Amino acid sequence: MKITKICCIGAGYVGGPTMAVIAQKCPHIQVTVVDLNEQRIKDWNDPNTENIPIYEPGLSEIVAEARDRNLFFSTDVEKAIDDAQVIFISVNTPTKTYGKGKGMAADLKYIELCARQIAKVAKQNKIVVEKSTLPVRTAEAIKSILDNTGNGVQFQILSNPEFLAEGTAVTDLLSPDRILIGGDTTPEGEDAINALVEVYANWVDKDKILTTNVWSSELSKLTANAFLAQRISSINAMSELCEKTGADVSEVAKAIGMDSRIGSKFLKASVGFGGSCFQKDILNLVYIAKSYGLNEVADYWEQVIIMNDHQKRRFSNKIVQTLYNTVADKKITFLGWAFKKDTNDTRESAAIYVADDLINEQAKIAVYDPKVSRNKMLSDLDYLQTRSSEENSNALDIFNDPYKACEGAHAIAILTEWDEFVTYDWQKIYDSMHKPAFLFDGRNILNVKEIESIGFIYKRIGS
Numbered sequence: 324m325k326i327t328k329i330c331c332i333g334a335g336y337v338g339g340p341t342m343a344v345i346a347q348k349c350p351h352i353q354v355t356v357v358d359l360n361e362q363r364i365k366d367w368n369d370p371n372t373e374n375i376p377i378y379e380p381g382l383s384e385i386v387a388e389a390r391d392r393n394l395f396f397s398t399d400v401e402k403a404i405d406d407a408q409v410i411f412i413s414v415n416t417p418t419k420t421y422g423k424g425k426g427m428a429a430d431l432k433y434i435e436l437c438a439r440q441i442a443k444v445a446k447q448n449k450i451v452v453e454k455s456t457l458p459v460r461t462a463e464a465i466k467s468i469l470d471n472t473g474n475g476v477q478f479q480i481l482s483n484p485e486f487l488a489e490g491t492a493v494t495d496l497l498s499p500d501r502i503l504i505g506g507d508t509t510p511e512g513e514d515a516i517n518a519l520v521e522v523y524a525n526w527v528d529k530d531k532i533l534t535t536n537v538w539s540s541e542l543s544k545l546t547a548n549a550f551l552a553q554r555i556s557s558i559n560a561m562s563e564l565c566e567k568t569g570a571d572v573s574e575v576a577k578a579i580g581m582d583s584r585i586g587s588k589f590l591k592a593s594v595g596f597g598g599s600c601f602q603k604d605i606l607n608l609v610y611i612a613k614s615y616g617l618n619e620v621a622d623y624w625e626q627v628i629i630m631n632d633h634q635k636r637r638f639s640n641k642i643v644q645t646l647y648n649t650v651a652d653k654k655i656t657f658l659g660w661a662f663k664k665d666t667n668d669t670r671e672s673a674a675i676y677v678a679d680d681l682i683n684e685q686a687k688i689a690v691y692d693p694k695v696s697r698n699k700m701l702s703d704l705d706y707l708q709t710r711s712s713e714e715n716s717n718a719l720d721i722f723n724d725p726y727k728a729c730e731g732a733h734a735i736a737i738l739t740e741w742d743e744f745v746t747y748d749w750q751k752i753y754d755s756m757h758k759p760a761f762l763f764d765g766r767n768i769l770n771v772k773e774i775e776s777i778g779f780i781y782k783r784i785g786s
């Protein structure tokens with residue numbers, strides 16, 4: 324089967340960039356991205372592509388090239404499903420906040436809704452592709468809904484997990500390390516796999532396109548994220564030991580990273596990992612392991628999360644302790660709110676938890692982030708339900724100018740590694756602050772000698 328029409332349900336951080344790149348690289352394929360959220364679709368269709376709802380370097384240019392040529396954004400979910408040969412499901416799968424598996428299992432209600440909608444609308448055979456990170460064996464559930472509620476048409480379910488990292492989504496999509504496609508080992512399943520392989524082969528070498536059974540593909544995604552997060556928790560665990568012993572975690576990371584078996588990437592100690600995937604996927608893995616009675620496996624992976632929570636709390640505790648055990652009514656300026664640089668995404672960002680701790684200590688938090696909106700920051704805090712919206716908005720002062728944000732502060736905390744922070748006039752910032760002026764670098768991005776020679780009391784992670 325030659326694919327000429329694709330639909331993607333969910334115009335978020337995964338669906339939007341992935342479909343934009345498919346459309347750019349496959350001008351012969353019509354790609355329609357649909358979402359229930361009308362505002363989001365309106366923003367994707369904004370005549371000025373700088374205003375699209377997701378900030379990713381290089382994305383607005385791709386959207387400008389492909390939009391209305393073979394890339395479309397729409398709220399008409401049913402029409403898009405009906406038209407397409409391949410339907411990607413790229414909706415959110417947050418951790419459950421209620422019922423069985425609360426706080427651990429993935430909430431599949433959006434996925435189920437999609438499956439039901441596809442079953443209702445489809446009048447011809449379709450390939451349904453899981454793109455969201457899903458617990459192992461979700462494909463089975465989707466298949467059961469499709470087969471039992473559909474109009475008698477045939478569905479092939481493929482798992483095609485996305486490995487892009489936010490902030491580098493476009494380059495990751497253009498030159499992926501690998502593309503993974505899982506499907507049934509039946510002749511129909513293999514046809515569906517091959518059809519999707521041919522889509523990616525428009526720009527990815529075939530030897531980088533890996534095909535497996537559905538369960539291996541689903542589990543590989545969870546495993547990849549668990550391994551990546553584990554590296555960060557491992558180096559963060561060493562960072563605490565370094566702080567006690569006089570070793571420097573950056574030196575340790577460099578020394579171990581030169582061992583080719585370990586490798587140098589993903590060894591930056593930090594205030595803790597955030598993002599929509601790591602925590603959710605590990606909790607999910609833990610839940611799955613427990614549900615099979617594999618308690619040692621579950622406990623092993625759960626430690627990655629425990630360590631990450633500890634690292635965030637340790638950072639806020641350090642601020643309080645260093646500021647003479649009280650931050651009440653002191654102005655503490657956060658540089659950065661996003662969970663990493665080059666994205667406006669804040670899901671599970673360490674900044675949210677550090678702010679929450681410090682507000683509990685009655686600090687006044689000032690924030691500057693180049694891409695995150697005021698509403699997003701406030702709704703992130705409200706989501707924790709620690710205090711009322713009004714109290715949160717009184718405790719958080721949000722600035723568009725980093726120098727103004729730092730004026731009169733007792734301390735600055737760097738929560739995101741935005742490149743622009745390194746280029747600031749730190750002398751000017753120091754001069755405008757309360758003395759002694761403290762600088763807590765949760766990302767270890769500044770030059771120690773330079774910052775200390777200005778007069779800052781500079782605290783890095785892991786040294």
Ligand code: UDX
Binds near residue numbers: 487589594
């Ligand atoms: C991750 C995976 O990398 C990606 O393959 C998957 O598809 C989705 O989840 P993402 O969460 O977008 O991607 O970003 P990533 O670059 O992995 O960073 C996650 C978090 O770890 C960020 O908060 C980042 O700042 C932190 N991190 C990363 C560190 O603290 N230290 C490091 O060395 C690397």
Ligand code: ADP
Binds near residue numbers: 358400436
């Ligand atoms: P991700 O990071 O996985 O892309 P996002 O939350 O950024 O997650 O995007 C998921 C999108 O899916 C949201 O914009 C949401 O409105 C959309 N969505 C969820 N359920 C449905 C549905 N049944 N039909 C259409 N869109 C949906």
